[in-house]
Amino acid sequence: MSHNPAFGTGGGMNKTHRIVVIGAGITGLSAACRLTGLGAERGLPLDVTVLEGRERAGGVISTRQSGGFLAEEGPDSFLKSKPEALSLSIKAGLEPDIIGISGESGRVFIVRNGAMIPLPDGIFPAPTSMAALFNSQLLSMRGKLRMTLEPFLPRGDSRGDESAASFIRRRFGREAYERIGEPLLTGIYAGDPETLSVRAALPALVKMEEEYGSVARGMRRNGAAGGGSKDGGGGGRFATFGRGMGTLINALASGLPGNSLRLKSRVKRIEPAGRGFRIHLNGGNPLECDAVIVALPAPQASLITGGIDLGLSESLSRIKYVSTAVINLGYGRSAVTHTLTGSGFVVPSSEHLPVLACTFSSVKFAGRSPDDAVLLRVISGGAQNPDICSEDDGQLIKLAHGALSPILGIKSEPVYSLVSRNPESMPHYAVGHGALVARIMETASAYPGLRLAGNAYGGVGVPDCVRSGEEAAEDIFSYIARRGTRDEGNKSRRRA
Ligand SMILES: Cc1cc2nc3c(=O)[nH]c(=O)nc-3n(C[C@H](O)[C@H](O)[C@H](O)COP(=O)(O)OP(=O)(O)OC[C@H]3O[C@@H](n4cnc5c(N)ncnc54)[C@H](O)[C@@H]3O)c2cc1C
Structure with missing residues (x-):
């Protein structure tokens, strides 16, 4: 039972309901924005709090700018054919900032015997x-x-x-x-x-x-x-922003009311408390709330849900994640012999290279490097190299530069580098994933004010995460609205 009179047990439609969203990646921010929007549209007072463990919002989405380079530490774009990320961007007022893949650079290459071969449509x-x-x-x-x-x-x-x-x-x-x-x-x-x-x-x-x-x-x-192909359908399938993917995060975070977003607020444990939940943080007093959306990757969701349901926590721990490192490297244009007429290449394991894929970022999107330079974004790690995040920066730059140089004919050292580590960031949907997710959702449904959202369940892409966050928000909003109506009815009957 909530101890805070503001969202205690006996409230009706006029009471402010507190909803906590855990995690301020794209999933959590989408959920929080949808909740705030629904509350305003339908006149239901909601106090939405987003708890984020790190000192910044965005999760794996992060854009860094330095020396004329604009580098993505996580995703560099999103699919337009799954409309949720595009719609959210437009709703957030970002339509003028949206850009697509430049010119003919949608083509993807596959490395074979050390050379890049185009994958034709x-x-x-x-x-x-x-x-x-x-x-x-x-x-x-x-x-x-x-x-x-x-x-x-x-x-x-x-x-x-x-x-x-x-x-x-x-x-x-x-x-x-x-x-x-x-x-x-x-x-x-x-x-x-x-x-x-x-x-x-x-x-x-x-x-x-x-x-x-x-x-x-x-x-x-x-x-x-x-x-099947990441980019194979041509330039029109992907979108990003002129100033990078961080644009969406900044717009969503700044669109939330005043003190909604609480950074450096890592959740340790959630437990049921009356008709709601009590959220224990790494420091400070616990928070009481009427409903909670856990918008975290499954391993982190598993760690904090044991206090609600041990079975739920155990099932979540069975969705495994892999780690990746993203190494952005900038070169003078004349240092790269290859024409770079495409969006990048992927590498079969039979090539025994320490990289999974490379994006020609400055060819794919405008404004990623100074005119006389190129920016290349290398993804490494995954199931083939699970310990990638423990390598030091120098070693990762050496690995990436060493792998790219013979393929692209690179003649000198990078003039710019940025190493980013994404430990346990990418879910591995193992065979039987659908049945496992169904079991998880069934267990969670025993707790009506609890929803799970994120890339663990129904798709890893940014649009999938937006959809997952928004759907969780809509479910929680309906639950709160129904509960408010029921409470109001009970109160009227008691008065009568
Ligand atoms: C390298 C890389 C490249 C990718 N490229 C693409 C791409 O090009 N296009 C695309 O569509 N998708 C891409 N993806 C996938 C997509 O970016 C992710 O699936 C998506 O961004 C995940 O968002 P999320 O909010 O669910 O999780 P996250 O981004 O992981 O956010 C979770 C947040 O929760 C916080 N948190 C964790 N534990 C706690 C806790 N206990 N308490 C409070 N806060 C906590 C974390 O700090 C984090 O901010 C890529 C992913 C990676 C890793």
Whole structure:
């Protein structure tokens, strides 16, 4: 039971309800903004508090500017086809700041035998253009022919889950997996595709197999890109901001009322307290609230939810995360021999390089480097290199520079560098992820004022996190509104 009279037990529609959001990454900020907006629209007084452990908001989203370089420490853009991040940006008044991929730079390369080979549109996940497939240097003739057999193969067993690696091998052959599927999936998820759930990571492909008996047939019927390549569909699919992804975080944080956002407020434990919750912080008095949204990666959510439900905490701990390091390197333009006509490259594990992917940031987006320089963003770590975050800056710069130099023909040392570590930042949706998430959500639903949101559950991208945060906010708002109406009714009956 709440001890604070402001949000005590007997309140009605006029009482201010306190809702705590834990975590000020994009998920928590989206949830807080949606709650604040709903409260104002529907005339329900809400006191929304966002508790963030670090000294800044944004979580893995962070943009740094120095010496004419604008470097992203986490995501550099978001998909427009999942509309939530774009809509939120527009609502936040950022439409004039939104930029897309520059010119023709949407093309992605795959490294093969130390050289970059373009991944043409129309060959992956399923070959929809025979000309593109047979002209590509990515696969052998045998590998290409095997891909064309896909429409004639029987459907798989639609009841269960399987790994993304097994699905791609089964439908398109071993070569298509090793030379295209594996590097693209590791470039996006940083995890091991051999244990990555195909239902969680590539749901559109599973659906096409189920509905049309073939991914290629499904893609032709839908006229869709299907979802496999990070950038493969051309320049129009991704958006960011002229001054980087941090723009969205700043706009959302500054749009919250006065003292809503409390930085350096790490939550240690949550416990049920009457009809609400008590939140214990690393320092200071506990907070009482009517409802709470836990907008944290699953390992952190697991650590603080044991006081509510040990089973919930244990299930959350089973969603594993991988760590990544992002190394931004700036070079004088003349120091890089390669033309850099694309958005970047991904690297198959068979190349045995210490990097998963590299974005040509200053080619992909305007304003990322001085005119006479280039900015390259290297992602390293993941399942292949779990200890990446313990390497020191010098070592990580050396690793990244050493890996890029022969591929891009780099002739001198970087003139700019920024090393960023993202420990346990990327969820690895293992086979059976859907069933595990269903169990987690069912357990959590026993606590009506509790919602879980974030990249652990239904998608890792920025738009998925926005959607997850906003949906949690809408659920909590309905719960609070229903509770307020019920309390008001009880009060009237008592008075009568
Ligand atoms: C290197 C990298 C590149 C990526 N690239 C892209 C991309 O290009 N496009 C895309 O769409 N997606 C990308 N993603 C995925 C996407 O960025 C993330 O899934 C998303 O930003 C996660 O947001 P979040 O708010 O759920 O979690 P986080 O950003 O992890 O935020 C969680 C917040 O909670 C705080 N916190 C943790 N524990 C506590 C506690 N106990 N008490 C209080 N606060 C706490 C943390 O300090 C943090 O601020 C990328 C991810 C990474 C790591």
